[in-house]
Amino acid sequence: MKKRLLLLLTLAILSCKNTPEPLDKDSDFDLAITNIEIIDLEKGDLLQNKTVFIKNDLISAISDSQSNTSTATQVIDGTGKFLLPGFWDNHVHFRGGDSLISANKNFLALFLANGITTLRECGGDMTSTILDWQQKIANKQLAGPTIYTSGPKLDGKNARWEGSLEIASEEDIAPALDSLQLLETDFVKLYDSKFTGELYLKTIKAAEKRKLISSGHMPFSVTLEETTAAGMDGIEHLYYVLKACSAEEDAITKDIIAGKTSFWASLDRVMHTYNKESAKTAFATLKSRDVYVIPTLHINHTLSYLDEENHDKDEYLYYMGDGITKTYEGRIKSALNASAAVVKTRKQLDSAFVSLVKNLQDNKVKLLAGSDCGAFNSYVYPGISLHQELKALVKAGLSPLQALQTSALNGAKFLKKENIGSIKENYKADLVILNANPLENIDETKNINLVIKNGKVFKSLEQLKTTP
Structure with missing residues (x-):
């Protein structure tokens, strides 16, 4: 019982501790996810090697990773990973x-x-x-x-x-x-x-x-x-x-x-x-x-x-x-x-x-x-x-x-909710990073790397179970 409650409490209070320390307090964005593969749910396309910038819980910009010049307070390296709406x-x-x-x-x-x-x-x-x-x-x-x-x-x-x-x-x-x-x-x-x-x-x-x-x-x-x-x-x-x-x-x-x-x-x-x-x-x-x-x-x-x-x-x-x-x-x-x-x-x-x-x-x-x-x-x-x-x-x-x-x-x-449910500029930054491509195997939806919600980054349950 105690272990279960501790696990849940750990998740509830966890914020961006899994990301690097802030790079620049005067940076352009709060968070950047670099080198990520974006799954476009509307078209079924896979947008490769993108960087997603987040500010004030919104997706502020999406660009090719090679052309990035903007800075972010915190950065997640998405190399080899896949980004979906939460x-x-x-x-x-x-x-x-x-x-x-x-x-x-x-x-x-x-x-x-x-x-x-x-x-x-x-x-x-x-x-x-x-x-x-x-x-x-x-x-x-x-x-x-x-x-x-x-x-x-x-x-x-x-x-x-x-x-x-x-x-x-x-x-x-x-x-x-x-x-x-x-x-x-x-x-x-x-x-x-x-x-x-x-x-x-x-x-x-x-x-x-x-x-x-x-x-x-x-x-x-x-x-x-x-x-x-x-x-x-x-x-x-x-x-x-x-x-x-x-x-x-x-x-x-x-x-x-x-x-x-x-x-x-x-x-x-x-x-x-x-x-x-x-x-x-x-x-x-x-x-x-x-x-x-x-x-x-x-x-x-x-x-x-x-x-x-x-x-x-x-x-x-x-x-x-x-x-x-x-x-x-x-x-x-x-x-x-x-x-x-x-x-x-x-x-x-x-x-x-x-x-x-x-x-x-x-x-x-x-x-x-x-x-x-x-x-x-x-x-x-x-x-x-x-x-x-x-x-x-x-x-x-x-x-x-x-x-x-x-x-x-x-x-x-x-529910007729606007600016949520897709990965687009000015949309709510409710996001999940997966370790593998769910378009190839739906079981990969469980293969979660990180979850982003309300400006915070949460670990998956599998990661929490191995947290010291």
């Missing part, structure tokens, strides 16, 4: 109540050590704490990734998750959205545990009218056409897209509304009625309406195989703490007690989702890499799980470049 994890959770605030705060260090400089936080029961961290990180009072948060989830009456804002009638919609805007949250997150289809669609329309970005689960009591027409911007997870690929989507929706079946009971039917023409229509709808999809392949595989895979020796269990691992018990118990039919369906879904992702990419539907890490999501560990998600996307058929685009590049576009 990674974005586009689906994470901080949650578990007051007793787990400290454990959740430790995750900030794990994210940075894994090169993740931005998070899209998708709701929980720690909103005031998250907003406090958000401000302190922005003000450089706390080391951590930039956090864009939904604040509380929106759901129906008697919602599953603590901290949710419940919408039991149409009159509840405006006050719920008012509260999110008062908190200055970054998007609206809708959940599907208790939402009626009617109120769900009306909530999306109300958010759209206010020009708020919305994403979420979809009740099976609505169709993909209805949801996207209402103004939904992002679909979390693949269950809902897969349902839209069924030749019986409308019939399944009607049966759900009539109470003849349930979400889980209908999934086998959804899979076995997959239809190429229905899928083509669904993909065209998502593309034409600029709706992003967050596949979360890694968590689905992890949870689908809890009955087979032993995680007792996972390295990252070392960093979780007893409070977090205690929250894993619910899903583990459910998996171990599931019937053979349920286990079979889960594993078939895992395969179906992998195939679906390649079809989405081929049909030019925009994807976001998100891990869904956090308390309650068993063995999906903050930090490393984003890299596992990127690997899962490549295994599903995306190229390494396409997988990388789903992180920072698409993350910034989805």
Whole structure:
């Protein structure tokens, strides 16, 4: 325990100690990364032997290393290394109540050590704490990734998750959205545990009218056409897209509304009625309406195989703490007690989702890499799980470049954030230096040399573990 906490504390307070001493206090820039290979995520180009100058947390200039005449207070030699925008994890959770605030705060260090400089936080029961961290990180009072948060989830009456804002009638919609805007949250997150289809669609329309970005689960009591027409911007997870690929989507929706079946009971039917023409229509709808999809392949595989895979020796269990691992018990118990039919369906879904992702990419539907890490999501560990998600996307058929685009590049576009997520002049200097080229092997995203965030340079987790 002490070693783990010391490791995290070391990261949290570490700044530019890994770089040379200042060269010139009167220099032109704060930091220069010389002789580096820049990966242009938009074009897929590799820009060789470049120097990147940083001042006041912004990329001030990019030049050929041979022609450099400018000076910098600190210099990093990037020879043989590769520069990317800092990674974005586009689906994470901080949650578990007051007793787990400290454990959740430790995750900030794990994210940075894994090169993740931005998070899209998708709701929980720690909103005031998250907003406090958000401000302190922005003000450089706390080391951590930039956090864009939904604040509380929106759901129906008697919602599953603590901290949710419940919408039991149409009159509840405006006050719920008012509260999110008062908190200055970054998007609206809708959940599907208790939402009626009617109120769900009306909530999306109300958010759209206010020009708020919305994403979420979809009740099976609505169709993909209805949801996207209402103004939904992002679909979390693949269950809902897969349902839209069924030749019986409308019939399944009607049966759900009539109470003849349930979400889980209908999934086998959804899979076995997959239809190429229905899928083509669904993909065209998502593309034409600029709706992003967050596949979360890694968590689905992890949870689908809890009955087979032993995680007792996972390295990252070392960093979780007893409070977090205690929250894993619910899903583990459910998996171990599931019937053979349920286990079979889960594993078939895992395969179906992998195939679906390649079809989405081929049909030019925009994807976001998100891990869904956090308390309650068993063995999906903050930090490393984003890299596992990127690997899962490549295994599903995306190229390494396409997988990388789903992180920072698409993350910034989805939230309509400017001057971040790419390596360009006047862009935020959230950067990760890799020891090898991830365009050749996606596993190299874990081969981190240094991470740059808020003007500070952080070591990777592997380096910290060997720090005397």
